Amino acid sequence: MWQQFLKHLKIYALLIKLNAMRQLEYRVNIVLGLLVEIGYLGVKLLYAYIIHDTGVHISGxxxxxxxxxxxTFILMTVFxxxxxxxxxxxxxxQIIEGEFxxxxxxxxxxxxxxxxxxxxTxxxxxxxxxxxGLVGYGWYASGIAFDLLHVGLYLLYAVLGVLTMYCVFTLPLLLAFKLHNISAFHSLIWALWDFNNLPHRIFPSPIQIIGTVFFPIFLITNFSPLAIMGQLSLGEMIWGALAPLFLFLLTCWGWRRAISTYESGGG
Amino acid sequence: MNKYMWLLGMGLQKALTYRVNYLVTILAAAFPIILQWMLWQSIYTYTQADKLYGLSYSDMLSYVVLAALMAQALRTGFEYDMAEDIKSGGLNRFIVQPLSYFGYRLSVFVGTNLGYFVTTLIVMAVALWVATTYWALSIDVTHVALFLLSAVGAFFLQFMLFYLLSLTAFWLHEVWALFESVRVISLVLSGGVVPLSVFGTSFEYYLSLLPFQYLIYFPLQTLMGVLSTEQVLSGLVLQLFWTLGLFLLSTVVWRRGSRSYLALGG
Known part of the structure; x- marks a missing residue:
């Protein structure tokens, strides 16, 4: 199991290198891609600007x-x-055209x-x-100690957040084995992702519960800042650590089930 | 004229084929609305202000909901088809056929988007009913009529904006990033995310010199009765001016682009 994990980690490092080299072939595309990301970043920062401008306190x-x-949301957007x-x-x-x-x-x-x-890349x-920059400023201005415990806690929940993100957005993709064309779900996925732009505690309790327990999208970006701010209850801390692991097992199980129904579509 | 009407019908049929796609897109629009709703609720509750950025809480809420829907009503997508036509030689058939490429694209755009546009306006009407009933937003019938006029103007202005943008494919090999960056910039500058008054008076003034605000901000201000009749009429004239201006500019760009067209493929 551990060896398999290390093997895939090495392959992923190679994939990063290969993709980075491939993308360097088209440098104008990189510049234009940067433009797009700056545009989306601007939209995300609009919320920060409004919060700064009004000085609002959200859920305390x-x-x-x-x-x-x-x-943290912007950093998770990187992943x-x-x-x-x-x-x-x-x-x-790749399923429709048989590339799979x-x-x-x-x-x-x-x-x-x-x-x-x-x-x-x-x-x-x-x-x-x-x-x-924003995490650094927020960390410093909130008076949170920059020690091994806090940094470790932040990184731990960030890694678990990345794992949750992978599972939450991979599970709906399995529908492609059944429906083939799932392009309509893309806009839904992007919209769901943007739900993390602000702390989940801004939402009413039912949405918080759904987003934390049943479709744990709020675990992705909320738990690492909450953990270092000492705002997570013990139950939440345990759930935040276990849920990503359960989700990953569920995703792997779902994958095995979905793949058993796969029929080659292309030539 | 008949051939363009036929193309319009074809576009409408194509759009109806993917109606579930549209419903999911509208559903997706609900998420940013909820996010903004919660944000503004927190801000108004915290600041206890009657008005922020010139809008009361009910006005802001109505604006955010209507702007998100208006942005959906103005969706495009034909720019990718145009870029493909230019890159892979799809324009060749228009050289030999008695069909104007502009007319073809406009007819297909109207046909494909008319259903989306009207359906979204109906959803907006429901949102408006909610806003007037529960959020105490006052709406005049004249404002609704003027809004419809400005919304139709915005529909064609959006087409012209993306038609002109698509012509860059004559010179650029990869265009998706340009399209996407303009789309997101246009969304913000047209007031599709937040009202332009959020950016401050001076920035709002500079934005008024650009065509973007006539896509969402101006129609919604018309609907919400923020503008006087004179301001609405002059706004409509400016909207028409931008649409015609972009049309003329696209004619010039088309001519120049055609010269560098290689007629590859097909």
Whole structure:
């Protein structure tokens, strides 16, 4: 199990390198891609601007704490765009056109290759810079200690958030094995992702419960800032650690079920 | 004229084929609305202000909901088809056929989007009913009529904006990033995310010199009765001016682009 994990980690590192080199071939595309990301970043920062301008406290959080949330959301967007976005967009096409057959013949996990093979590297740079800046400022202005415990806690829930993100957005893709064309769900996925732009405690309790327990999208960006702010209850901390693992097992199980119904579609 | 009406009908048929797609898109529009609703509710509750950025809480809420829907009503997508036509030689058939490419694109756009546009306006009417009943938004019938006029103007202005943008495919190999960046910039500058008054008076003034505000901000201000009749009429004239201006500009760009067209493929 551990060896398999390390093997896939090495392959993923190679995929990052290969994708980065491939993308460098078309440098104008990189510049234009950066433009797109800066545009979306601007929309995300609009919320930060409004919060700064009005000085609003949301659910007891002062604006500087809210920057921590928005910064974490922007940093998580790095993983979303780099790891998932283009794989999500291409997923149903590889099933419709039979490209998936080729993936099945590779000596690595088909799930790994089909859901993670495209890595966007250069386009996410503005998000990295702005995200780190906002998290750094929010961290400092909120008076949170910058020690091993807090940094470790933040990173732990961030890693678990990335795992949750992978599962939450991979599970709906499995519908492609049944419905084939799932392009309509893409806009739904992007909209769901933007739900994390502000702390989940801004929403009414039923939405918070649904988004934390049943469709745990709020675990992705909320738990790492909440953990370092000491705002997570013990129950939430345990749930935040276990839910991603359950979800991952569920995703792998769902994948095995879905793949058993796969019929080669292309030539 | 008949051939363009036929193309319009074809576009409408195509749009109806993917009606579930449209319903999911409208559903997706609900998420940013909920997010903004919660944000503005928190802001108005915290600040206890009667008005922020010139709008009361009910006005802001109505604006956010209607703007998100209006943005959906103005969706495009034909720019990718145009870029493909230019890149892969799809324009060739228009050289030999008695069909104007502009007329073809406009007819297909109207046909494909008319259903979306009207359905979204109906959803907006429901949202408006909610706003007037529960959020105490006052709406005049004259404002609704003027809004419909400005919404139709916005529909054609949006077409012209993206038609002109698509012509860059004559010179650029990869255009998706340009399309997407303009789309997101246009969404913000047209007031599709937040009212332009949020950006401050001076920035709002500079934005008024651009065509974007006539897509969403101006029609919604008309609907909400923020503008006087004179302001609405002059706004409609400016909207028409921008549409015609972009049309003329696109004619010039088309001519120049045609010269560099290689007629590859097909």
């Amino acid at each position: 959080f002062a604006p500087q704490s809210l920057y921590l949330f928005i910064g 979303f765009v780099a790891m998932l976005q283009f794989n999500i967009m291409a997923f149903d096409r 057959d080729l993936i099945l013949t590779k000596p690595v996990s088909a799930q790994f290759l089909a859901t993670l093979k495209y890595v966007e 250069w386009m996410v740079i503005p998000n990295v810079i702005v995200g780190l």
